[in-house]
Structure formats: C-alpha cells, structure tokens
Amino acid sequence: MLQKTNFFVYPNLTPKDSLFVIQNAVAKQSVLLIVGNCRVDYEGRASSKLDWGERLVMIKSDRSILIHRSTGYEPVNWQPPGCIIQTELVSGIDLKIRAIRSQPRETLEILFDELSLVTILNLVDKGAFSLYVSEEDIKKSIMLRPSLIEENFRCIIDEKMQPTGFIDIFGVDEEGNPVIIEIKRGTVRKEAVIQLRGYVEPLSKTNPKIRGIIAAPKLGKGIKPLLDSMNLEYKRINVKKCAEILKRSEGSKISDFFTKPKS
Amino acid sequence: MLQKTNFFVYPNLTPKDSLFVIQNAVAKQSVLLIVGNCRVDYEGRASSKLDWGERLVMIKSDRSILIHRSTGYEPVNWQPPGCIIQTELVSGIDLKIRAIRSQPRETLEILFDELSLVTILNLVDKGAFSLYVSEEDIKKSIMLRPSLIEENFRCIIDEKMQPTGFIDIFGVDEEGNPVIIEIKRGTVRKEAVIQLRGYVEPLSKTNPKIRGIIAAPKLGKGIKPLLDSMNLEYKRINVKKCAEILKRSEGSKISDFFTKPKS
C-alpha cells in the first residue's frame, strides 16, 4: 500500500538548514508554511515596518506570499502572485526571504532569526469553486427591482409570449421600446449571445426598435465585441444585491411583479 | 532549561480524534492550521460551493477563518474575526467545521473526510506594525503638490517666519487667506491640535482670517470636535499618494517648491 505523504514537517530548523528546504519547495511549487520569529520590511507603494515577533509566513504555489499574525483576517504584509522569491543567509545565522514584485516595484523582506516550524504541503485540489445565485433568483430580483436592468425599465407579462417560455424576461424601457432579457447565472459565453440573438432576430422584423439584453454576473472574455456586432447589450448583475433583494421580500410570488401590458 | 514549544503538530489525525484537539485550540485562542481533503459551502450575502480537494484552513486567535487553496493571494472562502466556530463529527467519520457570523448572517461549512495535518501555533507577537512615510516625506509631497491640501493652495516661504522653524508649512489658500499647516505622520492626537492652536492663536490677532490645518494620515478618535471647537481644520493625507509623488520627482529640493510671498 502506498503511503500518501503530501506534507513534510521540519521543526526547529536552523536558518542555514532551512535554505535548501525552502528553495526546493518554492522551486517545486509546493505550499510553504514558515513559522518563526521575524521582522518585516515592506517598501513600495507605501512603506511599512513590522518589529520582531512570531508569525506565520505562507508562500503559495503561484509565488504569492502572505504574512499572518495571530489575529486579523488580512495578512499584515503580503505580495500578490508572481513575485520573485529569494532566500539568503544573513550574518551566517539569520534567514532573509525577499519577495519582489516589479509592476509596481515593491519589495518585501522578512528576516527570521529563529524558525520554529517549516511545513511543505503538496495540495491536490481540482475541486471546482462556484459562487452563485440561481438563474431563477436573478430573474426574481429583476422582477422585484427592474432598475437592476436600467432606470425606468418595466417587466411585462405577455400571455401570448408566456407559453413559449423560452424568454427569461420581457419588458419595456423608458422610451417604450420592447426589451428581451436573457439571464445567465454565471459567465456569459458565446452560446448565450447566439441564443438571445435567436429570440430578438425574428421579432426585430416587426419591431426594429426591440432591444436584447443579457443580464449576468460576468461577461466572458471576448464576448463584448460579439454583443456589439449583433447589436445586443450586456447588463452586469450584482449577485449580492440579488441576494439582498430576495431576502427583503421573502415569499413574494413572481407574478406579483409583472406589469400587465398596455392593451 | 525551559524547552520552548510554541507549536504542536498532529499528522494524520482521524476526524474523530481531531475534535478535541481543534476545540481545545480554539478555546485557548491558538492559531490553528488544518490541512486535509475537504468540501466547503458558504451561504450569506452570496453563496458558494467548493468541491472536494486538499486545502489549508487557518483559524486564528480572533476566530477569523481562512480557507486557502494552493494558489491565490486571497482565501477561497473565509469568515472575518469574531465568528462562532463549531465542530462536529458527521456520520462518525467526517469532521464538520462551521463558522457562523451573525451580522450579516453568514454561514461557512467545511467538511473534512481526511486530515493530513493539524498544527497548533502559539505565536508570541508584540511587534509594532507601522505603515508610514516620514513627516518630512509628507511635507515634501505637499510642497510638490499643494492640491493635496486643497485646490489652489500655494506654499509660501516667508523669511520672517522661516527662522522660527516650528511651523511645518505656511501658505495661502484660493482666497489669499494665510494658512498654517501642521503635519503629523501618524494619527492626530490632542497634543497636535493644541500645538497648532498655539501657532495660529497669536497670528489670528493681527489676521483673523488665518486658517490652521492639520495634515495627517489619520485623525484620532474624538479629535474632530476638538478641532471644530478651536476653528481648526483637518486634511487627510494619503500616504500612498505621497510615496508616488516623491518617487516621481526624486531628488528635488524642498526649496524649489516654495513660492516667494507677494511683497
């Protein structure tokens, strides 16, 4: 049976001995945790100095670096991903870790005079992360507050259209122009644009002033030009706002928020 | 000789055995690092789901909680300081950690089916952290860009005043009113207000339109009313902007940026 060892723990390393361990871990893109007594200097957009004390330094696979004290959600000092990590023995007894970022030019220097614990982690993590509200939640939110689309936008329920059921929201803008809204709960891809185009196209023959809007939290890369070329629009939806709107009016029925079309 | 053991490492704990260790560490306000295979659900202002994978969970002394993947400066999920940490054994084999925040109501649930490494840290950290530019830097910055004080503010060098040397900056505002500026590199305390008052007071007898402004990055608690009562003003100085301004015009002499007074 294979022993799974996805971590290595080095207690009480001397700074001298730590050099190879740390360099190696950084080179192998492991996650590196260094606990010890240190001093931190940051110079860049601003400057800061942190006197001696015990902290946890985390160097991640992407060469982001975080210095955490025992309290606070935010790291006391840091460097975003992609910085250059250098290690050096100072005066033969201290470990200096330097993290340099070039754009903007910023340097972070950590000087350890004692290392209580160095840990190397090889995290296997393919899990997908999704931040979301459902498409239905977004739909409800827009119904409840049509201004999420734009000022003076109104939702219309049209019996002739409802049975078809494929258009997410139908409404009219300030000028009275008909608007078809396609909702996506995630990032807008090409397919969604094509889909909306399919709804808008036929109707635009009878009403050339009809508008098509995609409402979603995110727009995919390169989608904006596509929308422009098809004369469609994008309205960013703030997922958090949707959650607030929904919570505030728990239990309301969607149908309550439609306006009957002018007849 | 006293052996300094500010950390405890528990490799390959079973979720069952971890319960006591974790609860104890949280109770003792240690910093807790938990590495293992987990799934994360967040529900609150937004919602998120993170599928199974190996991550590092950090619970700090102030009961802030951070879930870090192997990349990214930011934690994938988190809870700010002060949340309620609960632990629970699920189905007898999995460890559930729940972190609840009440304002706004948000819940974070981490389910571990395997713990590779649990570490408890007792960090001794009294080191002061200071983010700063020097008072001299701020002075230079204002000289270089007087609009840091307000639009159309001008710095004046007045030979009659210069020898005294205790006023940081003397200038005139848009209306031509004389302005005395007191600079503090840190938080404004009562003493600084008294100090400025001392400069402004005598001069206001000959020129009642004279203004006194304290320029500093921060205003101490309760200082604003004091300033108001003494008819003095506060202008917040952005330390980062100062750094930028200084960098841009490296090596310029202060005297270059004074305007000779109208004579």
Add this chain to the structure above:
DNA sequence: CGTGCCAGGTGCCAT
C-alpha cells in the same frame, strides 16, 4: 501595458 470597475470586498472611524 495602463484604465476602469467590482468585491461575500475588509477595515476604520464617523454619526
């Protein structure tokens, strides 16, 4: 590459 905008922003101090 700089610019603009959003974020579960967070943190800090004001009312």
Add this chain to the structure above:
DNA sequence: ATGGCACTTGGCACG
C-alpha cells in the same frame, strides 16, 4: 447598528 471612505486594496476585462 449604520454609513461613508480608503486600501500596498486584489482581481478581471477592456482599449
């Protein structure tokens, strides 16, 4: 508690 504002904001998409 609520609101306003700054942040070494970081991150992402766009020109």
